Amino acid sequence: MNLEHVFLCGNPALDFAATLRARRSVRFEMFVSGDRLDAWYLESGIVDAVTPAGESDVERAVTVREAIYELVTARVAEEAFGRGALAVVNDAARRPPAAPQLTATGRWTDATQEEALSVVARNAVELLSGADVPLMKECGNPECTRVYIDRSRGRRRQWCGMDSCGNKLKAAAYRARKKQAQAVGAR
Template sequence: MKHSFVCGNPALDFAATVRSRLGTPLEMFSSPESLDAWFRESGIIDGDTQFQPADLEQAIVIREAIYSLVHTKIAGDDYDGDALSIVNDAARTPPAVPQLTPDGRVTEATPIEALSTVARHAIEVLSGPDVPLLKECANHECTRVYIDRSRGARREWCAMDPCGNKMKAAAYRARKREEKLVPAAGK
């Protein structure tokens, strides 16, 4: 599996497909095939959507609109009108629809249907009961937003691997450096 799904909602995971937005951004959608793989790995579809370069461009526009809306919601600010229009327009088209076959359930979709499904997930998370649970990862290099369903809502990182482990290791190194300085200062 090339992509990670730790945010608790497909739209949040979709928005997180640019890693380290504050540092050196890493684009996970480098080709139509990588976008197709994301949709399969997310479980939104089972087959190939046959994304084309124009579909990839549209997916990135929708992703950035979702990212903007999520961060605006967390900040308590007013939504950007353009981002709202992009997500709402995408959600207006038919979504991916599961079908029952003799072999079980299959969800195939056109690129537009797959993107509509993600836009609908964004609308659900941004207007539903999980809004108070939205948090940004405490790793300053990570810009993922996740749904914190932990006991007491005390989760700090999008995931232990890599963010939690990285932050805990940095805190440990800082404590060890401090311990070295304290005895030297007491002499």
């Protein structure tokens, strides 16, 4: 599996939660180092620069990520939030966030690790208490555990992304139909 971060869930908090991939099978960790965490913050666009992450920053980010995932999956399942996960996310959201600045060339956001993580946690708070809650779905690919916001017409989207999961599922369904048709024709 590659180490590229993807942003297809429709909200930074959901994309952050998706950095532990395939939770029900091979569990692929994207935050294997401080550099990977830094890259996520930059690639997500929530900050333009971030102080380099140390091991404790990665541990804290993973703790917040897991709490966000727990809260998101509880909300999707229409279950009560866990108190521990609530405390973790609220503590991170309570910290000062990264503050964008206006420069001669435009907007620039320089952040510490704590400020960047606060932005992610605040996104989670807004998401889980906002109008997009009914639009959250888990990907239909059994191997994928991403939760995404379905803004498709009729809310019929079945997977987190066409390139990542949709094509795989469609191709597998096509092969299964073709195999079944051949089996019926051979009788």
